[in-house]
Amino acid sequence: MPTSIRTRLLVSLLIVAVLSAGVLSWYFLSELESYGLRKLEERLGSEAKLAAVLAETNGMRDSDALSEALSGLELPGNSWLRIVDGNGIVIADSAGRALGQDFSGREEIAEALRDEYGADSRITGTGRLALFVAAPIRGADGRIIGAASSAANTFSIMTLVSDYRIRLTGLVLLFAAFTLIVAELLARWLSSPLRRLEAGAVAFAGGDHSARVRPSGSRETRSVAQAFNQMADEVQRALDELKAEERRKSQFVSDVSHELRSPLTAIRGMAETLADGDVPPADAQRFLGTIVREADRLARLADDLLTLQRIDGATGELPIRRVDPLEVSQRAAGAMEHLAEGRGVELRVTGTAPAVLGDPDRLQQVVANLLDNALRVMNQGGTITVALAHEGDWATISIMDEGPGIAEEDLARIFDRFYRAEPSRERAKGGAGLGLAIVRAIIERHAGRIEVANRPEGGTVFTVYLPALRG
Numbered sequence: 001m002p003t004s005i006r007t008r009l010l011v012s013l014l015i016v017a018v019l020s021a022g023v024l025s026w027y028f029l030s031e032l033e034s035y036g037l038r039k040l041e042e043r044l045g046s047e048a049k050l051a052a053v054l055a056e057t058n059g060m061r062d063s064d065a066l067s068e069a070l071s072g073l074e075l076p077g078n079s080w081l082r083i084v085d086g087n088g089i090v091i092a093d094s095a096g097r098a099l100g101q102d103f104s105g106r107e108e109i110a111e112a113l114r115d116e117y118g119a120d121s122r123i124t125g126t127g128r129l130a131l132f133v134a135a136p137i138r139g140a141d142g143r144i145i146g147a148a149s150s151a152a153n154t155f156s157i158m159t160l161v162s163d164y165r166i167r168l169t170g171l172v173l174l175f176a177a178f179t180l181i182v183a184e185l186l187a188r189w190l191s192s193p194l195r196r197l198e199a200g201a202v203a204f205a206g207g208d209h210s211a212r213v214r215p216s217g218s219r220e221t222r223s224v225a226q227a228f229n230q231m232a233d234e235v236q237r238a239l240d241e242l243k244a245e246e247r248r249k250s251q252f253v254s255d256v257s258h259e260l261r262s263p264l265t266a267i268r269g270m271a272e273t274l275a276d277g278d279v280p281p282a283d284a285q286r287f288l289g290t291i292v293r294e295a296d297r298l299a300r301l302a303d304d305l306l307t308l309q310r311i312d313g314a315t316g317e318l319p320i321r322r323v324d325p326l327e328v329s330q331r332a333a334g335a336m337e338h339l340a341e342g343r344g345v346e347l348r349v350t351g352t353a354p355a356v357l358g359d360p361d362r363l364q365q366v367v368a369n370l371l372d373n374a375l376r377v378m379n380q381g382g383t384i385t386v387a388l389a390h391e392g393d394w395a396t397i398s399i400m401d402e403g404p405g406i407a408e409e410d411l412a413r414i415f416d417r418f419y420r421a422e423p424s425r426e427r428a429k430g431g432a433g434l435g436l437a438i439v440r441a442i443i444e445r446h447a448g449r450i451e452v453a454n455r456p457e458g459g460t461v462f463t464v465y466l467p468a469l470r471g
């Protein structure tokens, strides 16, 4: 199981605390101990020299007087002095225990008799560690005639140190407990922004896409929180787009079915009536005419949908060529000439525009669709003008009619699929509301744009902007 930040912090801080406290106390205790022993040795050295001087003055003759003199020095309770002669035989002892014993084998005595610095530490008969320092005693001629030895139990230093050791152990434990508390607080403080981050991420992963994290804590956790929020925004935006796309698609499908239903219902109704027989020939003729018209409408609808799908689906490249807007406009107007004449409408193409890059058939369809719309709103004669121009980087084609114009609230929506400003009337005239959607899709594929406005003098103007070809 992966351990939490809290546990890791706790364990590492505890290890550091106990280790450092332990090592430090061990170091200082051993320093203290060796310092105490050094001081004791120095003291013993001075005492030994003092005793040696006493013995020299005494001339090593009167053992009793020497013993008395040593006792007179009033040594601390745990130390004692001895004088040995040149052979290492004890001739005076402040403790009075060892008189007459042969000490020549003792390290410090042997060394002092050889005129070396004599020192040693041993466990004494009482089971304690004692320190011994000896100094040579010289006769009048300067030869070594004996040695003075000073000794003391190290008891007091040792008990002091071990006493400290116990106290320090307690202190280390206390220190560890304190560290635990500090580590716990620290862990909480450090990990709380992370826990909030975790909660946010878990909520987001669980489907709450509005979950965000307030950036807090250290610089690192802040930037993680900010990155998380950015990511969440991004994901939410993508999801929203997907949903919108989904909605558009299902709206499109229901619009298409709706559009298909009315011609199909009409065809079915009339076909049924005809099948029943008993229909006057004039009516039968009329019904057949309607059936053909509705079937045409269906075919046109299918064509339009296919066109839109091809342009919008962006599958396959447009055949790109150098296109002259005047030529395209004239061809589109030419195709409409017959229809316009029938309504007493004059079609005019004026001006010129720079060449553009694109698909000439598609661009002709743009002008044709716009002309088709203009013709539909012009029943009482009048003029439709296709004006070409050069505006900055753009080649423009404006289609102006003298119809009723378009209501302000419809202006923004007429490019939507299946949108008709006056649905009932327009459908009766056979429009599906796809013409302008196709126009906009084609223009966008050509990196252009289209604008629509009502003309002050009445009627509508649609202006197509296409990137002009240089040179």
Ligand SMILES: Nc1ncnc2c1ncn2[C@@H]1O[C@H](COP(=O)(O)OP(=O)(O)OP(=O)(O)O)[C@@H](O)[C@H]1O
Pocket (backbone or CB within 6 Å): 304, 373, 374, 377, 401, 403, 404, 405, 406, 414, 415, 419, 420, 421, 422, 426, 430, 431, 432, 433, 434, 435, 436, 437, 460
């Ligand atoms: N020149 C215009 N004057 C007034 N209204 C217009 C003009 N052009 C378009 N409209 C309005 O915009 C709507 C959408 O036009 P669009 O060309 O997309 O569809 P449609 O002409 O009704 O049908 P379709 O073009 O598919 O046969 C039209 O129904 C009409 O109400």
Ligand SMILES: [Mg+2]
Pocket (backbone or CB within 6 Å): 369, 372, 373, 431, 434, 435, 436
């Ligand atoms: Mg149209």
